[in-house]
Amino acid sequence: MFDIAWSTIKNRKGGFIAAFIAVFCGSAVVAACGVLLMSGLLSGVSPERYAGAAVMIGGKQSKDVAQNFDQHYAERVTLPASLAAEAARVPGVRGAVGDHTIAMSIAGPQGRTLELGHPLYGHGWESAALGPFSLTEGSGPRGDQDAVLDTALARKAGVKVGDRVRLAVGTTGASYRVTGLTTAKAGLDRQSAVFLTDARAAQLSQRPDRVTAIGVLAEPGADAGKLADRLAKALAGSPEPISVYTGTDIGDLEFLDVGQSRGFLVALSASFGGTALVVVVFVVSSTLGLAVHQRRRELAMLRAIAASPRQIHSLIGSEILLVAAVAAVLGAGPGFLIAGTLRDAFAAVGVLPGDFELSYNPTPAAAAVVLCVLGAQLAGFIAAFRTARIQPVVALRESQTEPPRLSRVRLNAGRILIVLGLAAAVVLPTAIPGQLAIAGAAGSLLILMFGCALIGPQLVKLVTGLLAPLLRRFRVSGYLAAANTSANSRRLSAAVVPLALGAAMALMQLSTLSTVEAAAGHQAATGVVADYVLASDATGLSPELAGTVRAVPGVGTATPVIRSQVMLTYREIDKMATRPFSAQGVDPRGIGRTLDLDVRKGNLEGLSGDTVALSWMAADTAGLGVGDTADVNLGDGAEKKLKVVAVYGNGLGFGDVTLPHDLLTAHTTDRLDAALLVTAAGAGDRARVGTALTGLAQHTPTLRVQRPDEFAAVQQGQFAQQSWTNLIANSLLLLYVLIAVVNTLVMATTARSREFAMLRLIGTSRRQTRRMMFMESWVVVITAVVAGVFIAVPPTVGSSLAMTGRALPHVDPVVWAGVAAFVALLGWASIALSTRSALRGRPIDAVYTGD
Template sequence: MFSLAWQSIRNRRGAFAAAFVAVFFGSALITASGVLLESGLRAGMPPQRYATAPVVVTAIQSVPTPDGLSQRFGERVPLRAGLTEEIARVPGVQAAIGDVSVDVALRHGGGTVPLSAHGWSSTKLGPATVDSGRAPAAADEVVLDGGAAAQAGLRVGDHTELEIGAVATTYRVVGTTAPGQAAAFLTDEQARVLSGRPDQVDAVAVLADPGTDADALADRVQQAVPEVTTAVGDDRAEAEFLDVGAARQFLVVMSTAFGGTMLMIVLLVVASTLGLAIQQRRREFALLRAVAATPRQVYRLIATESLVLAAVASVLGAVPGIGLSLLLRDALAGYGAVPAEFRFAIGGLPVLASVLLCLLGALGAGLIAGRRAARISPAAALGEAAVEPPRLGRVRLISGWVLAALGATTGIGLPMVLSGNTAVAGAASSALLLVIAVALLGPRLLTATAGLLEKLGVLRSTAGYLAGANTRARSRRLGSAATPLIMGVALASVQVFTATTTNAAAQDQAVNGIRADHVIVADGGIAPSVVDSVRQLPGVDSATPVARTSVLVTHQELGEPATNSYPAQGVTPDRLGDVLDLDPRQGDLSALTGETVALSELAADSFGVEIGSPLSMRLGDGTPHTAEVVAIYGNGLGFGDVTLPNDVVLAHTGSRLNDELLLATAPGTDPAALREALPPGLRLTDRASFTAAQNTEATAQSAVNLLLNLLLLGFIAIAVVNILVLATAARVREFALLRLIGAKPRQVRSMMRGEAAVVVVAAVVLGSLAALPPLIGVSLSLTASPLPTVPPLVYLGIVGAAAAFGWGSIAIPARIALRPAPVAAMRVSG
């Protein structure tokens, strides 16, 4: 059977080329998605400062979730400084170094030099030796990097200022180190004071006795101090850089969410392509059945052909898939989703998974498509070979209409009975149900489109009549060819316009909700003590600090517990309405003090709480916190779902600094005079800077989502061209017969333009209709309006792309198919 299948593939390269291309590019996408997942589970980057420490100890930085994954805290979870001594007593530990890292600015002249401040004991981790002077011994002494000292014109014995949050502290330079580290070294105690956590450290770096195995030492430390977690190898970088762990979690979430959708689309496209290729061989299968081939033998032939083709295409496609994953890594680093030094894990598992999935998908698609050819009786086989079966199977029709009804009901109806993130997710996921329904009902929908165009008079000409008749007679073949184009329009509309609807709502809320006359920012943040100083400046009516973080909340989602991260901000309630309009709907924002919280309507609905209800959460550094809900507001997209008292947020962030100060000034206040009166290190900006900062993370997330969806839409575009070219090129004999009975080439081309019009109109209309329920549902959930934000030019771009792909993929192959003389074409095709 293998030999027969191989000969069949070799002798029908054109028929199998389209299926090969679909599997090839599908394998590339699946492999790339698998590399993303594997990288999220075990990739990373090498440690830098902790490179000489075989074991690094940190607090547990995440919380397990019911789905078996974990959610990371938004801030670093610190360790008790006293744990350093406990770890030092573990057998095999040569030294345990409690390390902190604080971003500071070295003031000089009219500028600053950014540095990272550490305790002096951390110099044991690297070659930070004193070039001149001595180590710091008092709280007001500092050792500077030689390059930074030279840039600032400082020498040993000089006094300088280190600035944190626009607050400067004077130090005496007692030494310098070799240039290149961009660091400042203080006493261990002063470094912890500077961090805002005098009794805590970021991590404990463990130096081992000679000959001690790192893994064994990590196990002993874990047993001695069970409240911590240990890291060895490249995992030490996750202890050093929090964004490494966040990047890994992001890759896991992104690859699983995107990978599921992508896998379904790839399998649908492969099934459509293989189905079309098998439909075009009805004459061959009819002949096999007529000469006594059994259904089992036909099934075995189709299965073997599918497996051979998929095996070759998937293996070859895995190679560019690995290259695609590396390009994705660079793109994600450019968007800030992963660190620039983050290295992907390239292993054999994604390739193996891709090959197996492509094999199973191709096998299933081939057997389903060949079911009629294998089961039909020999006598009926030759009769059906010339004409397609007139009707779709009952199971296929019922399944398609049920999925269509379910998708439309879920998309629009779910936000009407549910609320919160469950409604948003349900509405968005309805697009997949509708796409599957389109794949099942494609021939019927295409026939209906042709009938509608005939009634409207679009297909009134002779060529148009032939185009309509061809569409009805070959609805299965043309439906299989048009399905990817319809799917492309639907998915492109849902993905793009969901993003535009969300971004537009967030932008409107942020722009309309910011009432501050001015915004004050500083490099690295603003210390709480600065706020009172600013409030005393002439012309300042009120100054409201804003600190951003994220919190974890566990709540019921479709009857199951779910733990998710939510953006949060910390503000002071005094005169908050002067600078910020959160659009309060219930409760009182002035009560936002102590153990209280305000929530967006979307968050409150998701959590199932109301005014007066307690809400349990984990703050940025993982600290459990229970607060009473005192207000519910509408502008959650623009300002975050959770609003807490400013002091609560600051106490559980790594920097202990505010992000901005929102100012309300008296009428007639001169901005230039106010700018001059600001303490050193502060900058006066406008409202746009605050709005931009609010939307930075959301914009990056939207950019990443758009990038991934462009890849998927690119695959669909390739599939559209691929399958339409196959369907058109296979009609050489039909075109030749039309010419032999008197049709001119231009009349055949006109007929094909009519068919192209049917396909394009069906793709645009049906794809747009399939996109409407999820878009309406998402808009209802987020904005309470049924009208999504659909930029006309973007929609016209989608329509134009569909027309170009559909029209070009039919018209160009038709011209090529008309080149041979009719008699020669009949002889070759027959």
């Protein structure tokens, strides 16, 4: 059978080239998703400041989630400082050093905060041995006002040994004498380092009883892996869960953003990869369906000479196996390049570190090949099912003309899918609100697409019937176009489906993005009712700044705001689920004069102690109301049961979880505020307060005064970063669909070269044939746009309802018109250019050589 299949492929290259392109591009997309997934599981960054440690001990930075990927904590999980002494007693340990890590900023030569392009951390001098750091000049710090700088930092700050430098933790600064310069053995590319005395570092960390991590220096000849096992056993009785790290895994402990990025990639690729695979199978199925449809006469002849259905399936399966296997293998390689491009795009919007390296191994390529070949085989079986099963006489009749109507089973299946898609898009957000509603609305697009694909020929006939009077005004060309589109609705449907899918995906993604951005921007802009906003151009605001500002004459209310991320654990249908949510901590005293969260139930006055306020989205997702108890993991993993005291509406603008300021602060890494909202006691005090705050900023390191609208823009920008992440991922699918559109349209048009030749032999000119195809292209384009809008509107409405509570999405007419124009241009250009190619050569040659 493979010999016959290979012979068929060589003599019918057109359809198989189209199938090859579809599988090739599909394999690249699936492989790219696989690379991102493997990178989330395996990739990392080499350690720098801990490069000299054989083993590092840190807090457990992730939450174990049953039947799902572990969730990474947003904040540093610290350890009791006393564990260092326990670790030092383990055989094979030469020494154990506790490290305090303090986020700092440094003033430049003109006194302004120096822009380094990466974080600056302060540490105790004893932890320099973990680098190991070696002094290149001067000596180590001896007093509380002494500091040792890494040589690159000293060069940027323009200081040398003996000079004084101003360092700040938050907005609290102090002057230090530079006693030495040092360099790390592994180099410092992701950070700068300042070393203080151990006592000073412990004091600045605000938690002298706890350390960021514990570094273990091994005895000469000790094996790091075995030492790590001994340490894990020795410290297993610790009241807090710990993790031990060796080799490059130490980078996960040193750099929190690496572990968080890995978690992001795992979650993104797992969800996006499933959607990508469905779209790839859908597009390949559509392409193969058209290819099999164009071979009706050949397959009907085989049935007429006694070929069995099994033999027909075997022949088509062999052909597809040969084409798909080669295409999938060749396509997997470019998938690695696409993954790199996606990594660069994610890094550009700030959701991945710029130096995050992907993990390249053959597993994603092998998986892409297997999945694409199996998907192509399944698509080929479905495409050939009718031709292989019907009676030979019927097959011969249908090889000349299409069946007059679709089967009842196909029509009913299409209608059922459309009803299910509409229910998932519109009904689900009202019946099951929250994150499930968002997922249902997004997934409804594919359900609607499958439904429209099944009834696609009916849609083409409907549009043709509406356009027929207009087409027939153009005599020969219009009459032929109307007759062709009516008689060959199945063939045109195969061209319409991918074009409609591309239009629907683009419309939904852009509309959902603009809807949520508009809602977030409005909430942020109207929610800040303070007169002034104090922020930092470095690490954050010191907690004591709020008291200083409250003492300023004329200040009525000062509300500190700290930001983090927490996790809610709740029952989702029949199992427990854990999901991260953005969080803020606020002081509820007088909050109504600085911040309007649009409280809908309860009130924020009781936001103290072990309490929490939730956005309506978070409350609906977790199934919680005022008075209920929420299971919360704070930023550093601390488990809390918090009473819900309020449900509010402005979650998109300010975060889905609002906690008491002191509670959230105690479980953040740096314990620094993100902003301080200030309102004057009266309208007459605003100018005086503004002048006083400006003067305070001039004498306070890193402090700046913002207008409320500037703060709102920052809030909106943070949300836009998350939205752009989804758009980047889905743009890959959209690009694949667009390639499939061109591929299908070109295949469908060039396969009609024999038909064009026959028309020319009976007197139709080239111009009339091109005009006929121009009119047919408008039938295809209009049908695709109508179907695309029909498919995109329900998910867009559902997504708006699920995320903003409003059924009316933010629709930009220019964007929708632009998408429609692009679809029209793409469809017309693909058909027009392939028509010109098919009309080349002598008609008589095409009659005898065409299909």
